[in-house]
Amino acid sequence: MFDMAASRKIKLLGLDVDGVLTDNAIFVGAVADARVEFKRFDIQDGLGIAMLRGSGIEVALISGRHSEATSYRAAELKIADVLQVAPDGKVPAIQALLDRKGLTWEQLAFVGDDLADLPVFERAGLPIAVANARDHIKGLAKHVTIASGGHGAVREVIERLLQSRGEYEAAVDRYLGRTERSE
Secondary structure (H helix, E strand, C coil), rough: CHHHHHHHHHHHEEEECCCCCCCEEEEEEEECEEEEEEEECCHHHHHHHHHCCCCCCCCEEEEEECHHHHHHHHHHCCCCCCCCCCCCHHHHHHHHHHHCCCCCCEEEEEEEEEHHHHHHCCCCCCCEEECCCHHHHHCCCECCCCCCCCCCHHHHHHHHHHHHHCCCHHHHHHHHHCCCCCC
């Protein structure tokens, strides 16, 4: 579980995409002479993101490359903040997002896996590495997931974050549309 004091400060959960929301695989090909790219996303991660609605924690996707598959998945999950920038553009893009939302780096939890995430890890209040992250990234993380990216790591992060804030049961109730808990 995360440190309760640190987790209570979190207002924004930033997620890298490739290697965090996906298992790092991309499928590239052509259909009717048009380039297509497919990615595999874990459905339980999506449910976890839905559980955050109403919790006071927003979600942003921050990818070091542009992909229509990422845009499609973000739209499905109702994630408004999707930053698809060059790898060296993550920090300025996140800074602009934080400024727009009136937040600080301390209020950001960020889940990453590779070198493009390093500058973000150096600033985020709660840097989190997925199990399959590179060792350098794991060394900078305040938490490393048990699950690998693309295989439930984001869901694990969200559940632990909500649990450490004492908000997990309320999030389950919101997700299920319960107004009062039945025993």
